[in-house]
Amino acid sequence: MNMDDLKLSCHELSLPVTEKCNPISRDIDRVNGKQMVQILRRCDAEIFEKKDHDPFHQRLYSSAVIQTMVDVAKRVEMMLRDPEESVIVLSGCGTSGRIAFLLVTSFNEMMKAQKQKQICSYIIAGGDRAMLTSQEAPEDDPALGAHTLEKICAGKKHVLFIGISCGMSAPFVAGQLDFCLQHLDIFTPVLLGFNPVHMARSEPMQGCSFHFKDVAERMTAEQRHEKAFVLNPVLGAEAISGSSRMKGGSATKIILESILLAGHEAAFRGKRTTPECISGWITASEMVYETTYSHSDELAALIHQAGESLRMKAHVYYIGWGTLGIIGLTDASECVPTYGADFDDIRGFINNGFREMKNKEGDLSCLGPEFVIGHKDFVDTILPSLSQNDMVLFLFAVNDDLHEVTALADQVRRRTSNLHAIAHDLEKFTIPETVCNMFGTILRITWPFSSEEVNSVVMRQRWELSTKWCLNAISTGAHVLKGKVYMNYMIDLRVSNSKLYTRAINILQRFTGCSKSECVRALLRAIYSTEDLSEDMTSADVWKHTDAANRRDRVVPTALVMIQCGCTLTEARHHLDCHPVIRDAVNACFNSSKTKSTVD
Numbered sequence: 001m002n003m004d005d006l007k008l009s010c011h012e013l014s015l016p017v018t019e020k021c022n023p024i025s026r027d028i029d030r031v032n033g034k035q036m037v038q039i040l041r042r043c044d045a046e047i048f049e050k051k052d053h054d055p056f057h058q059r060l061y062s063s064a065v066i067q068t069m070v071d072v073a074k075r076v077e078m079m080l081r082d083p084e085e086s087v088i089v090l091s092g093c094g095t096s097g098r099i100a101f102l103l104v105t106s107f108n109e110m111m112k113a114q115k116q117k118q119i120c121s122y123i124i125a126g127g128d129r130a131m132l133t134s135q136e137a138p139e140d141d142p143a144l145g146a147h148t149l150e151k152i153c154a155g156k157k158h159v160l161f162i163g164i165s166c167g168m169s170a171p172f173v174a175g176q177l178d179f180c181l182q183h184l185d186i187f188t189p190v191l192l193g194f195n196p197v198h199m200a201r202s203e204p205m206q207g208c209s210f211h212f213k214d215v216a217e218r219m220t221a222e223q224r225h226e227k228a229f230v231l232n233p234v235l236g237a238e239a240i241s242g243s244s245r246m247k248g249g250s251a252t253k254i255i256l257e258s259i260l261l262a263g264h265e266a267a268f269r270g271k272r273t274t275p276e277c278i279s280g281w282i283t284a285s286e287m288v289y290e291t292t293y294s295h296s297d298e299l300a301a302l303i304h305q306a307g308e309s310l311r312m313k314a315h316v317y318y319i320g321w322g323t324l325g326i327i328g329l330t331d332a333s334e335c336v337p338t339y340g341a342d343f344d345d346i347r348g349f350i351n352n353g354f355r356e357m358k359n360k361e362g363d364l365s366c367l368g369p370e371f372v373i374g375h376k377d378f379v380d381t382i383l384p385s386l387s388q389n390d391m392v393l394f395l396f397a398v399n400d401d402l403h404e405v406t407a408l409a410d411q412v413r414r415r416t417s418n419l420h421a422i423a424h425d426l427e428k429f430t431i432p433e434t435v436c437n438m439f440g441t442i443l444r445i446t447w448p449f450s451s452e453e454v455n456s457v458v459m460r461q462r463w464e465l466s467t468k469w470c471l472n473a474i475s476t477g478a479h480v481l482k483g484k485v486y487m488n489y490m491i492d493l494r495v496s497n498s499k500l501y502t503r504a505i506n507i508l509q510r511f512t513g514c515s516k517s518e519c520v521r522a523l524l525r526a527i528y529s530t531e532d533l534s535e536d537m538t539s540a541d542v543w544k545h546t547d548a549a550n551r552r553d554r555v556v557p558t559a560l561v562m563i564q565c566g567c568t569l570t571e572a573r574h575h576l577d578c579h580p581v582i583r584d585a586v587n588a589c590f591n592s593s594k595t596k597s598t599v600d
């Protein structure tokens with residue numbers, strides 16, 4: 001191993017698991033749709049990996065993790081038995097907050113249907129608008145997190161608080177956990193994340209004397225007295241480095257659904273929560289994983305199709321029903337911060353718009369075009385100008401209104417044949433062939449459950465998870481095919497909060513092999529758009545940098561080219577202008593610097 005490789009592996013070792021580069025997907029930017037599906041399949045398999053004797057990390061099936069899930073499910077049961085005085089709060093930022101919203105909504109719906117009090121509540125950093133757009137700055141504010149939590153728990157005697165931060169890094173969540181730790185007479189805090197505690201983030205947080213890792217360690221100490229719980233199985237690195245919407249989001253859904261449902265069964269059906277029943281729920285999710293990826297040909301065809309649309313600067317529209325519509329909206333909105341996409345590159349729509357979402361703040365459609373989400377809006381605003389290059393993907397299940405599905409598909413077909421579907425049905429209750437035949441590619445999964453399960457929340461949750469895996473593969477694959485990804489790094493990330501600032505520096509170190517201080521300087525030159533950094537700029541805190549970076553495009557690629565080619569800001573920008581595809585720009589820059597160093 002030469003010196004550069006050694007430096008590289010030391011740098012990689014220093015990163016938390018959730019920020020590492022996954023060796024499985026290292027070449028994802030150079031493969032076709034079919035191979036991409038296999039790569040994603042192998043990355044997702046790591047969620048369920050059983051490494052019984054892994055001395056370093058606990059996994060989802062590890063007995064300690066399952067036991068903590070049992071303990072938390074028992075707290076859920078206690079809360080459900082005392083609904084007047086209790087509340088269960090799920091909170092997170094970005095995808096973690098969106099999953100919190102989805103879980104709370106479906107759990108509350110189930111409670112309502114059974115005439116029980118709805119005691120679950122969600123918090124998403126930045127409020128409901130963060131469900132459809134990326135609101136990165138509130139994620140950095142611990143005081144805001146604590147204040148929001150305090151407000152929704154006012155007057156309650158028992159609060160089970162579940163703070164989700166996949167990377168164990170979000171200050172918003174750290175502030176909430178710290179608040180709970182100060183009020184353990186009322187609050188039982190749970191931290192859900194996917195790094196070992198010693199890898200939790202230890203950088204300073206705005207206006208705080210402690211950092212995330214301090215909080216995680218205090219939580220671990222309280223766990224010994226069953227006053228707090230840390231649930232942190234390791235899932236392996238993400239397929240696109242740091243993109244916790246993928247495995248992190250899926251595992252959050254799997255773990256919290258199991259806990260909530262186990263608690264519910266114990267409270268209302270007298271079914272004691274045991275490690276066996278928790279691992280049974282996880283195995284059921286593993287079966288969903290296997291069934292979904294067994295449709296790899298259709299999935300590859302959909303990735304290819306979506307990639308073609310994006311490459312032609314056309315659009316992908318997800319038209320979903322019920323919670324499958326929410327999965328579509330979530331996946332689409334995540335493409336903006338993850339791939340620097342425009343909000344209308346991939347867009348989601350749901351039947352009945354906000355009425356179907358049932359979010360706390362109600363109809364947000366007046367906030368702007370990103371918030372226009374109903375099928376009717378699709379028909380009124382998109383359909384008239386839909387072209388053959390635009391891909392339309394329906395997301396529905398056998399118990400959705402198939403007349404509505406057929407009528408809308410008919411309308412779309414009059415404008416384009418680029419119409420496809422992901423559809424779920426049951427062996428004893430299938431979608432009629434006449435409906436299936438309306439779609440070019442239909443990824444139809446016929447689940448081996450009885451027809452009595454058709455209206456059950458559990459069935460729907462499995463369909464949601466399956467659809468999430470498919471859409472994550474489609475939107476990731478399409479952006480990779482568009483050339484947005486270099487190796488398995490999303491290089492052109494928006495540096496809009498402190499976590500992303502640190503990630504940007506890591507990426508620069510990873511690719512240039514330069515020291516941290518050299519990478520910071522190049523990044524700041526790109527952020528402040530100057531060759532001469534002033535003292536004010538270099539000494540400003542990270543929140544000032546992210547505020548400035550949020551208003552600028554291509555900061556990381558610009559810094560990368562400046563370092564790699566030893567050129568000025570203007571030259572770096574010119575280089576990027578000549579190569580609009582990020583992967584080509586980076587390749588060209590590495591090639592030219594190789595030639596230069598050979599000549600030197």
Ligand code: F6P
Nearest residue numbers: 093094095096165166167168170
């Ligand atoms: O700030 C961006 C982001 O990385 C989102 O993409 C992500 O969903 C969110 O932060 C939350 O991350 P975590 O769950 O690790 O706190």
